[in-house]
Amino acid sequence: MSNTQPAPVASEHVELKARKVSFDWEETPLHWVPGDPFTTHTINVLHLLLPAGERWFVHVYQQALPYITDDRLREDVIGFIGQEAIHSQAHDDVLPHLRKLGLDPTPYTAQVDWFFEKLLGDRTLPPGRPRRWWLMERVALIAAIEHYTAFLGDWVLNAEELDRVGADPTMLDLLRWHGAEEVEHRAVAFELFMHLDGGYRRRARTWALAFSALVFLWQRGIRFFMENDPSLVNPKSSFADFVRKGRQGVLPSTPAMLRSIPATSAAPTTPPRRGTPRRPWPIWPPPRRQRRPLMPRLTTVALVAGAALLVRRAVRSRMTTAPLWPMPALDTPISGYGRAAPSRARSA
Ligand SMILES: [Fe+2]
Numbered sequence: 163m164s165n166t167q168p169a170p171v172a173s174e175h176v177e178l179k180a181r182k183v184s185f186d187w188e189e190t191p192l193h194w195v196p197g198d199p200f201t202t203h204t205i206n207v208l209h210l211l212l213p214a215g216e217r218w219f220v221h222v223y224q225q226a227l228p229y230i231t232d233d234r235l236r237e238d239v240i241g242f243i244g245q246e247a248i249h250s251q252a253h254d255d256v257l258p259h260l261r262k263l264g265l266d267p268t269p270y271t272a273q274v275d276w277f278f279e280k281l282l283g284d285r286t287l288p289p290g291r292p293r294r295w296w297l298m299e300r301v302a303l304i305a306a307i308e309h310y311t312a313f314l315g316d317w318v319l320n321a322e323e324l325d326r327v328g329a330d331p332t333m334l335d336l337l338r339w340h341g342a343e344e345v346e347h348r349a350v351a352f353e354l355f356m357h358l359d360g361g362y363r364r365r366a367r368t369w370a371l372a373f374s375a376l377v378f379l380w381q382r383g384i385r386f387f388m389e390n391d392p393s394l395v396n397p398k399s400s401f402a403d404f405v406r407k408g409r410q411g412v413l414p415s416t417p418a419m420l421r422s423i424p425a426t427s428a429a430p431t432t433p434p435r436r437g438t439p440r441r442p443w444p445i446w447p448p449p450r451r452q453r454r455p456l457m458p459r460l461t462t463v464a465l466v467a468g469a470a471l472l473v474r475r476a477v478r479s480r481m482t483t484a485p486l487w488p489m490p491a492l493d494t495p496i497s498g499y500g501r502a503a504p505s506r507a508r509s510a
């Protein structure tokens with residue numbers, strides 16, 4: 163195995179533009195993948211996570227803008243901010259429709275609001291190094307998350323099985339428009355992190371954190387939707403369902419997801435942008451020049467093992483039997499983004 167990073171590849175600069183879109187949800191049924199509530203709700207978790215998550219991207223990147231010294235990168239980051247702001251709004255617009263169909267997502271979205279706006283929100287820190295440290299941690303986390311959104315974007319653009327089983331065309335339009343823009347701007351978060359910091363340890367640490375948090379929030383979201391779906395008498399969800407649906411092609415396959423964990427090439431058919439390595443977030447192997455004898459390798463192995471144990475625990479015992487863990491919630495997001503007051507659902 164080579165220890166060198168892939169050579170940069172020059173490519174034309176693509177201007178990132180926010181595209182105005184609107185979707186009419188009137189005709190979209192509760193189970194928009196017909197007869198398949200598990201697949202429907204697994205993908206529906208995007209509507210729970212992305213409104214708060216992408217608003218948080220925008221908030222953090224606005225703070226990072228003054229530190230950017232490369233004009234073209236600043237332009238890209240501004241384009242990225244515009245795209246993510248519209249993505250967040252588009253997914254948020256699905257939530258009132260779900261509520262109308264009897265599936266109130268508010269108890270869960272209030273927790274996601276807490277996660278992004280409080281736990282990962284601004285801290286009262288002295289100016290200088292501590293404040294910059296917290297900003298860099300969040301910039302690195304966003305780059306790690308964008309690694310997965312680019313993977314999912316690439317997957318949904320090619321998920322022909324969803325068309326074949328008759329998935330709702332409006333929902334597919336939303337997912338594919340968003341997926342296309344995720345692939346389009348997939349290198350921006352990586353480039354910004356490399357421009358502002360680029361440290362391997364921070365990359366590895368935040369990658370493990372982002373992966374663990376996504377698995378935790380996603381399996382929790384699936385269980386939330388399944389347990390609160392008014393049309394399901396005996397709601398069950400398991401990791402085996404996820405693997406089976408991945409084999410059918412209506413969800414990403416488990417082997418493809420595992421392959422994407424250490425290094426991804428989000429859109430293999432598209433040339434990388436502006437000198438970005440073909441694999442935008444390669445965690446392994448660590449770059450030779452930053453490697454110290456033994457320790458970084460051991461640290462990476464320990465992080466990977468820790469993340470794997472967390473995933474195993476989450477998918478084995480939490481998806482099927484245990485009640486959802488209590489988690490703090492924000493009734494009114496700090497960002498001021500309005501939501502209705504949470505209603506009581508069966509579990510949150
Ligand atoms: Fe997005």
Ligand SMILES: [Fe+2]
Nearest residue numbers: 246308311344
């Ligand atoms: Fe994105």
